[in-house]
Amino acid sequence: xxxxxxxxxxxxxxxxxxxxxxxxxxxxxxxxxxxxxxxxxxxxxxxxxxxxxxxxxxxxxxxxxxxxxxxxxxxxxxxxxxxxxxxxxxxxxxxxxxxxxxxxxxxxxxxxxxxxxxxxxxxxxxxxxxxxxxxxxxxxxxxxxxxxxxxxxxxxxxxxxxxxxxxxxxxxxxxxxxxxxxxxxxxxxxxxxxxxxxxxxxxxxxxxxxxxxxxxxxxxxxxxxxxxxxxxxxxxxxxxxxxxxxxxxxxxxxxxxxxxxxxxxxxxxxxxxxxxxxxxxxxxxxxxxxxxxxxxxxxxxxxxxxxxxxxxxxxxxxxxxxxxxxxxxxxxxxxxxxxxxxxxxxxxxxxxxxxxxxxxxxxxxxxx
Amino acid sequence: xxxxxxxxxxxxxxxxxxxxxxxxxxxxxxxxxxxxxxxxxxxxxxxxxxxxxxxxxxxxxxxxxxxxxxxxxxxxxxxxxxxxxxxxxxxxxxxxxxxxxxxxxxxxxxxxxxxxxxxxxxxxxxxxxxxxxxxxxxxxxxxxxxxxxxxxxxxxxxxxxxxxxxxxxxxxxxxxxxxxxxxxxxxxxxxxxxxxxxxxxxxxxxxxxxxxxxxxxxxxxxxxxxxxxxxxxxxxxxxxxxxxxxxxxxxxxxxxxxxxxxxxxxxxxxxxxxxxxxxxxxxxxxxxxxxxxxxxxxxxxxxxxxxxxxxxxxxxxxxxxxxxxxxxxxxxxxxxxxxxxxxxxxxxxxxxxxxxxxxxxxxxxxxxxxxxxxxxxxxxxxxxxxxxxxxxxxxxxxxxxxxxxxxxxxxxxxxxxxxxxxxxxxxxxxxxxxxxxxxxxxxxxxxxxxxxxxxxxxxxxxxxxxxxxxxxxxxxxxx
Ligand SMILES: Cc1cc2nc3c(=O)[nH]c(=O)nc-3n(C[C@H](O)[C@H](O)[C@H](O)COP(=O)(O)OP(=O)(O)OC[C@H]3O[C@@H](n4cnc5c(N)ncnc54)[C@H](O)[C@@H]3O)c2cc1C
Numbered sequence: 009x010x011x012x013x014x015x016x017x018x019x020x021x022x023x024x025x026x027x028x029x030x031x032x033x034x035x036x037x038x039x040x041x042x043x044x045x046x047x048x049x050x051x052x053x054x055x056x057x058x059x060x061x062x063x064x065x066x067x068x069x070x071x072x073x074x075x076x077x078x079x080x081x082x083x084x085x086x087x088x089x090x091x092x093x094x095x096x097x098x099x100x101x102x103x104x105x106x107x108x109x110x111x112x113x114x115x116x117x118x119x120x121x122x123x124x125x126x127x128x129x130x131x132x133x134x135x136x137x138x139x140x141x142x143x144x145x146x147x148x149x150x151x152x153x154x155x156x157x158x159x160x161x162x163x164x165x166x167x168x169x170x171x172x173x174x175x176x177x178x179x180x181x182x183x184x185x186x187x188x189x190x191x192x193x194x195x196x197x198x199x200x201x202x203x204x205x206x207x208x209x210x211x212x213x214x215x216x217x218x219x220x221x222x223x224x225x226x227x228x229x230x231x232x233x234x235x236x237x238x239x240x241x242x243x244x245x246x247x248x249x250x251x252x253x254x255x256x257x258x259x260x261x262x263x264x265x266x267x268x269x270x271x272x273x274x275x276x277x278x279x280x281x282x283x284x285x286x287x288x289x290x291x292x293x294x295x296x297x298x299x300x301x302x303x304x305x306x307x308x309x310x311x312x313x314x315x316x317x318x319x320x321x322x323x324x325x326x327x328x329x330x331x332x333x334x335x336x337x338x339x340x341x342x343x344x345x346x347x348x349x350x351x352x353x354x355x356x357x358x359x360x361x362x363x364x365x366x367x368x369x370x371x372x373x374x375x376x
Numbered sequence: 377x378x379x380x381x382x383x384x385x386x387x388x389x390x391x392x393x394x395x396x397x398x399x400x401x402x403x404x405x406x407x408x409x410x411x412x413x414x415x416x417x418x419x420x421x422x423x424x425x426x427x428x429x430x431x432x433x434x435x436x437x438x439x440x441x442x443x444x445x446x447x448x449x450x451x452x453x454x455x456x457x458x459x460x461x462x463x464x465x466x467x468x469x470x471x472x473x474x475x476x477x478x479x480x481x482x483x484x485x486x487x488x489x490x491x492x493x494x495x496x497x498x499x500x501x502x503x504x505x506x507x508x509x510x511x512x513x514x515x516x517x518x519x520x521x522x523x524x525x526x527x528x529x530x531x532x533x534x535x536x537x538x539x540x541x542x543x544x545x546x547x548x549x550x551x552x553x554x555x556x557x558x559x560x561x562x563x564x565x566x567x568x569x570x571x572x573x574x575x576x577x578x579x580x581x582x583x584x585x586x587x588x589x590x591x592x593x594x595x596x597x598x599x600x601x602x603x604x605x606x607x608x609x610x611x612x613x614x615x616x617x618x619x620x621x622x623x624x625x626x627x628x629x630x631x632x633x634x635x636x637x638x639x640x641x642x643x644x645x646x647x648x649x650x651x652x653x654x655x656x657x658x659x660x661x662x663x664x665x666x667x668x669x670x671x672x673x674x675x676x677x678x679x680x681x682x683x684x685x686x687x688x689x690x691x692x693x694x695x696x697x698x699x700x701x702x703x704x705x706x707x708x709x710x711x712x713x714x715x716x717x718x719x720x721x722x723x724x725x726x727x728x729x730x731x732x733x734x735x736x737x738x739x740x741x742x743x744x745x746x747x748x749x750x751x752x753x754x755x756x757x758x759x760x761x762x763x764x765x766x767x768x769x770x771x772x773x774x775x776x777x778x779x780x781x782x783x784x785x786x787x788x789x790x791x792x793x794x795x796x797x798x799x800x801x802x803x804x805x806x807x808x809x810x811x812x813x814x815x816x817x818x819x820x821x822x823x824x825x826x827x828x829x830x831x832x833x834x835x836x837x838x839x840x841x842x843x844x845x846x847x848x849x850x851x852x853x854x855x
Pocket of ligand 1: 419420460465466478526527531533534537587590712800802
């Protein structure tokens with residue numbers, strides 16, 4: 009495992025590489041599989057700029073997520089997209105890094121209201137497959153200068169280059185949070201209730217449904233009195249779906265964020281991105297699977313028997329399914345990422361070939 | 377500003393090209409008469425004009441694909457056009473190019489409130505997207521000041537912003553999918569009604585690519601339920617420094633206004649003379665708007681007013697009624713119009729880190745004195761996106777050149793303090809030759825590789841964004 013301590017050294021390591029590289033941040037997301045010499049980004053660490061009054065933070069890619077979150081918390085701010093911690097789900101150890109979060113575009117329950125990791129990413133520096141350092145975007149909130157490679161790198165799973173630095177827009181933390189719970193709804197009714205909540209002006213920042221528990225959960229955040237007011241208004245609006253009760257928070261949304269319901273089981277775990285209105289149909293087709301609905305039904309976690317080809321059961325549903333946890337053999341047989349339409353696949357392939365002409369980073373290999 | 381020498385062979389072959397285009401489009405959808413072409417010779421950057429070879433106005437994705445296939449085969453450059461409101465010359469033609477206008481693609485294709493999305497054809501205007509859902513209590517958030525005229529196609533190409541993007545983000549944060557036609561006629565679907573990309577985020581790089589990667593014909597947009605209410609407060613200060621500090625303190629306090637707009641004295645005076653909004657005559661003015669129920673608004677404004685009072689405002693006016701809110705916004709909304717009344721002006725669009733605000737305004741004042749041209753500032757202070765307006769007289773020989781030189785200096789200053797050349801208007805031809813001040817050759821090379829993949833023949837809007845010498849080898853190789 010090579011562990012450069014600077015961007016320059018990392019670029020040199022890429023230039024000197026003679027075969028595939030397995031790029032790794034904290035090694036927690038179980039994405040770095042396959043052959044190749046290890047290249048760790050963990051040596052690039054630290055926050056280089058934090059301006060609370062400008063809602064901006066810049067950090068080296070190997071900075072532990074926890075360090076970044078602690079620095080923000082000290083100023084009463086946060087990463088609003090609520091990045092998931094994959095360790096429980098993947099059964100991994102190690103320290104999640106911010107570069108890994110970006111490489112996977114990892115976003116939690118609040119994504120449905122405020123946007124994903126990619127929406128808060130203001131700038132990147134990365135080393136492409138030729139060993140060249142490239143910067144794109146910057147540290148300001150509005151920037152349309154040149155092409156937006158920032159979005160392209162977010163979620164690229166390390167296939168276009170090794171991230172060395174990332175800049176984010178951050179948001180104020182909130183004074184109060186409340187969670188409303190509706191019980192006993194089937195998936196169709198739960199999705200309808202979540203859509204009604206998300207379609208209200210009350211800025212619901214989490215909308216999840218746990219079919220197993222029969223619980224539908226809605227989160228409100230803000231100033232104390234505002235949260236109380238919104239909880240009351242929302243309860244009234246949702247009356248036809250049942251009586252919403254206010255429930256204890258502790259760990260609830262973290263558990264949803266981290267898909268903890270699937271921790272330690274021997275199921276394969278899939279992550280589906282669909283139109284919320286398609287969720288009931290998806291649930292019906294996946295009967296027998298264990299499900300967790302987030303993002304008002306737009307994100308569905310599914311636990312199925314090992315080796316199941318879940319995509320085959322979702323023919324005709326718009327959206328996509330990514331295989332998150334399975335045996336290497338299953339990943340190889342079914343493909344981790346959803347297949348793309350031929351014209352789109354040609355564009356993706358073309359981009360990977362341009363940014364990584366020697367194929368050092370593909371097959372996809374980043375592990376946060 | 378230079379443009380490439382038109383390809384003489386293409387120009388000479390105009391008649392044949394027009395015939396071929398007329399075979400795939402209705403008769404009135406191909407414009408080639410020189411008098412009619414004049415309507416397309418520029419966009420809102422009117423300093424530069426050049427009539428195109430021809431204009432086509434397709435009404436379906438298939439027609440767009442047919443046109444592109446023909447132009448691709450004939451090696452004819454294509455410049456996509458929405459409503460022509462670009463301030464960067466993004467839709468400026470060359471004499472050997474075909475303008476592909478999407479003005480006939482205006483339908484609403486799908487509205488789903490449970491999914492919180494609308495799908496429209498890309499020629500539909502920004503404001504009429506909100507118009508399609510407004511009665512049901514929804515809106516499309518990005519609101520460029522040009523929203524009555526500009527098309528979603530142009531918004532996507534420029535990644536346009538608006539006054540309320542501090543809270544709601546810009547176009548890219550509200551765009552879920554597009555149908556796009558590549559230069560060779562291939563139709564691709566990127567994204568859709570779901571919330572994230574399955575593979576590479578191609579949609580993310582298409583948004584803001586200034587019509588250089590493909591022609592967007594349809595877009596899926598995120599719509600939002602309207603807030604219960606909104607209320608602005610107006611604050612006047614004796615110095616830019618104090619106003620800047622106030623902005624920073626508001627943000628640090630944990631309230632997130634939907635808008636924080638800033639105007640300086642030259643701008644206040646000009647708009648006051650024009651719109652008579654009753655603004656105080658002071659050094660710097662802020663308009664801060666918050667949303668929510670009446671009680672929620674009271675609470676947020678309570679925090680904001682308390683902060684403002686600590687900064688010794690010369691004026692503090694909280695709106696008490698809808699009319700008063702409208703008056704507070706009136707001056708800001710007519711700022712550009714007001715400037716146009718007194719002078720010719722050039723509108724810049726750099727972004728700076730909010731913390732650099734006072735320093736940058738000071739430096740702009742010095743530069744303005746040095747050049748002998750007045751500069752008025754109006755901008756989105758919450759996100760550091762500045763719009764310095766340089767006043768000049770187009771009839772005075774040399775004034776435009778002087779104005780452009782000052783503008784370039786101001787934009788370089790934005791880059792120098794950690795910001796960028798353009799926050800929402802795009803590079804186009806206007807900032808094209810300054811790209812090297814913000815990016816290294818390697819940075820630009822990485823961006824051009826993306827175009828190599830989407831448009832290997834470099835025929836789509838090729839003379840924009842990248843300085844001509846930087847893109848020359850690629851444009852020549854493709855010819
Ligand atoms: C008075 C005024 C106020 C403005 N205020 C704002 C503001 O507040 N915020 C802001 O961000 N901008 C603002 N603008 C700038 C401008 O309105 C935006 O850039 C707008 O998005 C342009 O849209 P359009 O439809 O007019 O595009 P056009 O001017 O026609 O074209 C703009 C670019 O988009 C490309 N393009 C057009 N159609 C397509 C397509 N179908 N596929 C691919 N590419 C395409 C063109 O090639 C060109 O590069 C303002 C302009 C004016 C004149």
